[in-house]
Amino acid sequence: RKEVEQDPGPFNVPEGATVAFNCTYSNSASQSFFWYRQDCRKEPKLLMSVYSSGNEDGRFTAQLNRASQYISLLIRDSKLSDSATYLCVVNMLGRGSTLGRLYFGRGTQLTVWP
Amino acid sequence: NAGVTQTPKFQVLKTGQSMTLQCAQDMNHEYMSWYRQDPGMGLRLIHYSVGAGITDQGEVPNGYNVSRSTTEDFPLRLLSAAPSQTSVYFCASKERGPETQYFGPGTRLLVL
Numbered sequence: 001r002k003e004v005e006q007d008p009g010p011f012n013v014p015e016g017a018t019v020a021f022n023c024t025y026s027n028s029a030s031q032s033f034f035w036y037r038q039d040c041r042k043e044p045k046l047l048m049s050v051y052s053s054g055n056e057d058g059r060f061t062a063q064l065n066r067a068s069q070y071i072s073l074l075i076r077d078s079k080l081s082d083s084a085t086y087l088c089v090v091n092m093l094g095r096g097s098t099l100g101r102l103y104f105g106r107g108t109q110l111t112v113w114p
Numbered sequence: 115n116a117g118v119t120q121t122p123k124f125q126v127l128k129t130g131q132s133m134t135l136q137c138a139q140d141m142n143h144e145y146m147s148w149y150r151q152d153p154g155m156g157l158r159l160i161h162y163s164v165g166a167g168i169t170d171q172g173e174v175p176n177g178y179n180v181s182r183s184t185t186e187d188f189p190l191r192l193l194s195a196a197p198s199q200t201s202v203y204f205c206a207s208k209e210r211g212p213e214t215q216y217f218g219p220g221t222r223l224l225v226l
Contacts, residue, residue, distance in 0.1 A: 008154075034214055043204055043217035044157070087157070089214075102208075102215055104149075106156035 003027060006088050006105035013112055017078045021108045023071040023088030033064055035073050036087040038107065044087055047073075078112045085109045115140050120205050120218035127195040127225045135190040135221050137205030145208045146188040147172070147215070148180065150201040157204065163188055164210075195225045 006023045013019050025033075033050035048055065050062040050071055061074040071088055088105035121136045139146065147162035149172075159172030163182040177199060179191040188207075192199060202222050206215040 043220050045217070046214045049214065101159070101162070104157040106154070 002105075003092065003103040004088055004090050004105040006108050008106055008108060010109040010111060013078055013110070015078055015080060015112055015114055017112075018074065018076045019078060019110065020075075021073045021086055021088075021110075023073075023105055025069050025071070025088075025090045025092075025103070027090070027092045028066075028069060030069075030090045030092045032091040033062075033071050034089040034091075034102075035060075035062060035071075036089055036104075038085045038087055040084075044104075047086070075110075078110075080112050080114060083110055083112045117141065118205055118207055118216050118218035120203075120221050122221060123219065124222045125224070127192075127223065129196060129225060131195050132191070132193050133195065135192075135203055135205075135223075137188045137190065137218060138186050139188075139205075139207040139216070139218075140186065141207060141209075141216070142185060143207035143216075144185070144210050145215075146182065147206050148178070148188070148190045149204045149206065150174065150199075151204060151220075152201050160190065160203075195223075197225045199223065200225045 003026050035047040036044040037047040038044040048057050050064045054063045059076045063072045085107040087107045090103050118139045144165045148160040149157040151157050158174045160178050161180040163169045169180050202220050204220050205218040208215040
């Protein structure tokens with residue numbers, strides 16, 4: 001089983017729609033959680049961190065459920081510019097190590113159409 | 115700050131050739147890593163380093179070597195390129211701890 005699993009999509013939604021992405025992770029000792037965005041032929045860039053209490057950044061809301069080992073990203077009022085691949089990322093401690101390592105999901109592709 | 119820089123942006127190699135992908139960061143980050151990204155596979159960790167002089171293998175290290183002689187630089191060497199190494203390579207760096215990573219713009223490699 002991969003450490004981080006995502007629905008690959010693709011998700012095709014009209015402008016203004018609300019869309020949600022889900023992600024599960026395997027290691028209950030995971031430390032921190034992120035959503036990255038990757039545009040076509042570009043490098044991944046941090047979209048937002050995910051906090052235990054849930055957090056919001058404009059139209060984007062991230063949720064974490066540690067008991068279920070589940071992370072979500074909600075995008076409201078989708079814009080054409082939201083079209084990208086969204087990567088779920090989890091920081092996990094290595095065995096016998098105090099240093100974390102990032103594990104990436106395979107990404108969920110979103111296309112917003114006019 | 116320039117952040118994380120990678121050279122070259124594009125490279126075409128013939129099978130059996132060797133080359134070095136360069137990566138540098140000016141943020142004084144201890145942790146640097148190399149990933150490859152292939153369609154449908156996501157980002158896979160090749161090698162990483164937790165500081166100058168310290169490197170370790172990631173998920174797909176075979177066919178690649180790394181070294182970390184300075185904090186700033188983390189080159190990735192392909193000793194004998196194979197078509198299976200055709201991919202997009204990303205270098206990344208971060209501070210120690212659970213902080214997020216910063217990625218370079220990537221190197222697109224084609225091995226014929």
